[in-house]
Amino acid sequence: MTGADSAVRDRYQAELAAEQDYVATLYVRLDQLRDEKRMQLSQVRRSGLQGSLQNQSERDAFATLYEDRLAQLSAVEDRLAFGRLDLDDDQTRYVGRIGLTDEEQQRLLVDWRAPEAASFYQATAFQRQSVRRRRHLLMSGRSVVGLEDDVLSETDADSYSTVSAALLSAVTARRTGQMGDIVATIQSEQDAIIRADLPGVHVVQGGPGTGKTAVALHRAAYLLYTHRERLASAGVLLVGPSQAFMNYIDQVLPSLGETGVVMSSLARLMPGIDAVPETSRRAAAIKGRLDMAEVIADAVADRQRLIAAKRRVTVEGTTLTVRPGQIRRARDKARATGKPHNQARATFVKIMVKKLAEQMEEILQDGSGGKNQADRSYLLEEVRQSREVRILLNLCWMPMTPEKLVSDLFSKPEFLARLAPQLSDDERQLLLRDPDAPMTESDVPLLDEAAELLGEYDVARAAQAGAEKRQRERDVENARAALDNVQQVLEDIGVGGSLDAETVADAQAVTPERRSAAERARSDRTWTFGHVVVDEAQELSPMQWRLLMRRCPMRSFTIVGDMAQASSAANNSSWGQILAPFVGERYTLNELTVNYRTPEKITSLATDVARGAGMTIATPEALRAGEHDPVVRTIAAPDLAEAVVEGIQTDGALSPGGLIGVIASTASYAAIHEKLAAVMPERLWTGGMARADRDVALVTAHQAKGLEYDAVILVEPHEMIDDADGVIGDLYVAMTRATQTLRVLASCPPAELPRGLRAVVIEED
Numbered sequence: 160m161t162g163a164d165s166a167v168r169d170r171y172q173a174e175l176a177a178e179q180d181y182v183a184t185l186y187v188r189l190d191q192l193r194d195e196k197r198m199q200l201s202q203v204r205r206s207g208l209q210g211s212l213q214n215q216s217e218r219d220a221f222a223t224l225y226e227d228r229l230a231q232l233s234a235v236e237d238r239l240a241f242g243r244l245d246l247d248d249d250q251t252r253y254v255g256r257i258g259l260t261d262e263e264q265q266r267l268l269v270d271w272r273a274p275e276a277a278s279f280y281q282a283t284a285f286q287r288q289s290v291r292r293r294r295h296l297l298m299s300g301r302s303v304v305g306l307e308d309d310v311l312s313e314t315d316a317d318s319y320s321t322v323s324a325a326l327l328s329a330v331t332a333r334r335t336g337q338m339g340d341i342v343a344t345i346q347s348e349q350d351a352i353i354r355a356d357l358p359g360v361h362v363v364q365g366g367p368g369t370g371k372t373a374v375a376l377h378r379a380a381y382l383l384y385t386h387r388e389r390l391a392s393a394g395v396l397l398v399g400p401s402q403a404f405m406n407y408i409d410q411v412l413p414s415l416g417e418t419g420v421v422m423s424s425l426a427r428l429m430p431g432i433d434a435v436p437e438t439s440r441r442a443a444a445i446k447g448r449l450d451m452a453e454v455i456a457d458a459v460a461d462r463q464r465l466i467a468a469k470r471r472v473t474v475e476g477t478t479l480t481v482r483p484g485q486i487r488r489a490r491d492k493a494r495a496t497g498k499p500h501n502q503a504r505a506t507f508v509k510i511m512v513k514k515l516a517e518q519m520e521e522i523l524q525d526g527s528g529g530k531n532q533a534d535r536s537y538l539l540e541e542v543r544q545s546r547e548v549r550i551l552l553n554l555c556w557m558p559m560t561p562e563k564l565v566s567d568l569f570s571k572p573e574f575l576a577r578l579a580p581q582l583s584d585d586e587r588q589l590l591l592r593d594p595d596a597p598m599t600e601s602d603v604p605l606l607d608e609a610a611e612l613l614g615e616y617d618v619a620r621a622a623q624a625g626a627e628k629r630q631r632e633r634d635v636e637n638a639r640a641a642l643d644n645v646q647q648v649l650e651d652i653g654v655g656g657s658l659d660a661e662t663v664a665d666a667q668a669v670t671p672e673r674r675s676a677a678e679r680a681r682s683d684r685t686w687t688f689g690h691v692v693v694d695e696a697q698e699l700s701p702m703q704w705r706l707l708m709r710r711c712p713m714r715s716f717t718i719v720g721d722m723a724q725a726s727s728a729a730n731n732s733s734w735g736q737i738l739a740p741f742v743g744e745r746y747t748l749n750e751l752t753v754n755y756r757t758p759e760k761i762t763s764l765a766t767d768v769a770r771g772a773g774m775t776i777a778t779p780e781a782l783r784a785g786e787h788d789p790v791v792r793t794i795a796a797p798d799l800a801e802a803v804v805e806g807i808q809t810d811g812a813l814s815p816g817g818l819i820g821v822i823a824s825t826a827s828y829a830a831i832h833e834k835l836a837a838v839m840p841e842r843l844w845t846g847g848m849a850r851a852d853r854d855v856a857l858v859t860a861h862q863a864k865g866l867e868y869d870a871v872i873l874v875e876p877h878e879m880i881d882d883a884d885g886v887i888g889d890l891y892v893a894m895t896r897a898t899q900t901l902r903v904l905a906s907c908p909p910a911e912l913p914r915g916l917r918a919v920v921i922e923e924d
């Protein structure tokens with residue numbers, strides 16, 4: 160080592176020690192704040208059973224506030240600080256997950272979302288934004304273990320400049336099964352999207368691995384921080400393709416200190432319904448078309464029926480006549496209220512009951528020679544309670560739940576044929592199913608549409624109110640029992656006065672008022688959000704878009720996706736085409752261009768395959784070249800499953816401690832599952848992303864959407880496109896899930912492989 164080298168090393172060590180000192184003060188402050196909040200929380204909790212209801216709800220509000228802050232302070236332990244900016248005016252700014260000040264309110268740490276932190280992500284040598292040097296602090300626990308400097312001005316040119324080493328180490332790290340945040344290494348094209356204005360529709364188009372999901376999540380956190388007043392009460396909704404995907408990303412926002420975002424897969428957008436996947440892509444495409452909105456509207460209107468001829472009903476021995484004209488007039492008046500079906504029904508019933516009661520009154524008076532003056536309200540009640548009247552009025556105007564409406568539509572062939580005459584026999588056949596069949600993901604927008612037109616179903620509401628009442632009674636009973644036991648404790652902590660079971664139950668019940676906005680939003684179909692973020696948006700059908708637009712009438716959206724990865728249920732081909740029915744041309748299109756996940760060696764093969772199949776795609780530039788060439792093998796069908804097992808062994812050794820994704824065609828899935836379940840049951844995971852303790856995930860190409868693995872083994876690629884439901888987008892998705900290695904195994908002759916793969920077949924059995 161030369162003298163100069165050792166001088167640089169000494170200086171580096173000294174700087175490292177200085178950074179360690181500074182970071183240590185940040186953690187001291189963090190611990191202090193946590194202790195403070197814990198103390199405040201326990202004080203509030205201790206006094207929580209005293210006083211009037213209003214005082215209690217104030218205390219509840221404080222308790223919630225302290226709990227949230229404590230949760231936030233706990234979530235930012237890892238890499239609390241990750242950057243430092245040295246500015247032209249010799250000021251230094253530390254950037255981290257949250258903002259911290261000392262007891263004198265002097266700033267110690269700037270929140271990454273604050274305007275003052277923006278230059279950490281945006282400054283370049285050409286546009287320095289007064290930044291001399293950007294420093295990445297590499298952390299392990301609470302220790303600073305490395306420094307990486309990005310020198311933007313000449314004066315500091317002798318710093319330890321290893322530009323983007325922090326990024327490289329982030330993107331090559333072993334996958335854990337949970338997506339991590341990227342706060343420390345957000346790139347400037349990503350940052351520009353994250354910090355875009357709240358209003359309007361922002362579309363982010365980007366190829367595989369360009370960080371669309373990461374950007375979507377960080378944007379949600381940024382918006383909540385920057386527009387907290389507006390968004391804290393209205394909430395932010397984040398929609399992703401599947402539950403496995405939601406599980407994969409659900410730790411990112413909490414790690415950024417944000418718990419207020421409502422996250423939902425497409426299957427769960429309707430509260431109370433956990434829909435199953437739609438197995439036929441064609442059926443999904445049909446249900447997703449906008450004309451289904453009319454079908455649903457017609458199905459609702461169809462439940463408001465006329466009668467063709469006079470009907471007779473008997474009430475308490477008196478025969479009354481119901482004429483078609485009466486029903487029609489009552490129906491028209493009820494429709495004219497503009498209320499949803501179930502509410503307008505009340506008007507219809509009221510009019511008809513009144514008419515029939517009048518008729519009954521006349522008959523009774525005539526029969527008694529005008530002597531019988533029956534009480535009008537008594538007659539109304541008699542008519543209303545009459546079984547025959549109820550049956551007839553229900554026949555004309557049946558109260559409905561969305562589930563019943565949709566289920567009837569798809570289980571009664573004549574109903575479907577009448578309401579959806581635009582569909583061919585074949586198409587209708589695809590939609591027909593058993594009346595008890597579960598609701599599917601593509602039913603969800605239809606249910607939502609129906610709910611909108613039907614309105615609240617009284618019976619359901621009454622049942623819920625009944626359930627709440629019974630819960631309340633149980634709460635009071637529990638509180639009464641608890642009260643007997645804790646009386647002594649309450650005295651000890653100084654709670655005087657009278658305290659009854661009702662008050663305790665109130666203080667402890669999870670009433671709607673005590674729930675956070677996010678919790679309320681999650682369970683309320685009619686909730687309108689301040690902002691909606693949609694991931695894998697290329698997959699959404701027009702009906703799904705229609706539902707989401709209803710959830711955000713302000714049209715404040717962040718929409719991220721990749722047209723090339725579309726499975727095409729909706730046959731989407733451009734963002735303009737997708738969005739035109741809802742926002743016209745009022746959206747901005749942003750692009751992400753660097754693939755952070757997949758190395759060049761794999762990306763270029765995936766691109767060849769996609770282009771070979773006629774797709775037009777922009778190739779994102781891969782950040783890394785990659786170490787391992789992709790392997791493509793053709794193999795005799797009986798040996799395929801064994802080859803998968805061998806592949807797991809070989810590729811697993813290339814990415815020790817990493818996760819392996821076996822992405823199988825739908826047709827080959829069962830056989831591969833049988834083999835892996837027999838050979839490595841303790842390693843196999845079939846819930847989408849792998850987990851740290853189950854490192855081999857078996858998924859279909861469709862399930863792999865949005866996920867990533869260190870090593871990917873792709874089984875029967877040709878089937879992914881040749882399936883009745885297959886599309887090239889699925890194969891492209893599957894090929895771009897790997898961070899390290901890709902192995903393709905096929906049981907067809909090389910000539911039958913998708914075009915781009917034929918060129919690289921290395922082995923043929």
Ligand SMILES: Nc1ncnc2c1ncn2[C@@H]1O[C@H](COP(=O)(O)OP(=O)(O)OP(=O)(O)O)[C@@H](O)[C@H]1O
Nearest residue numbers: 329341344345346367368369370371372373755865
């Ligand atoms: N700036 C960054 N710093 C570190 N890692 C990043 C950065 N941007 C993206 N990544 C990582 O790259 C990987 C791909 O990101 P992400 O899943 O968000 O991409 P995507 O565009 O949604 O991909 P796809 O469309 O293929 O599902 C993730 O592991 C993510 O953490």
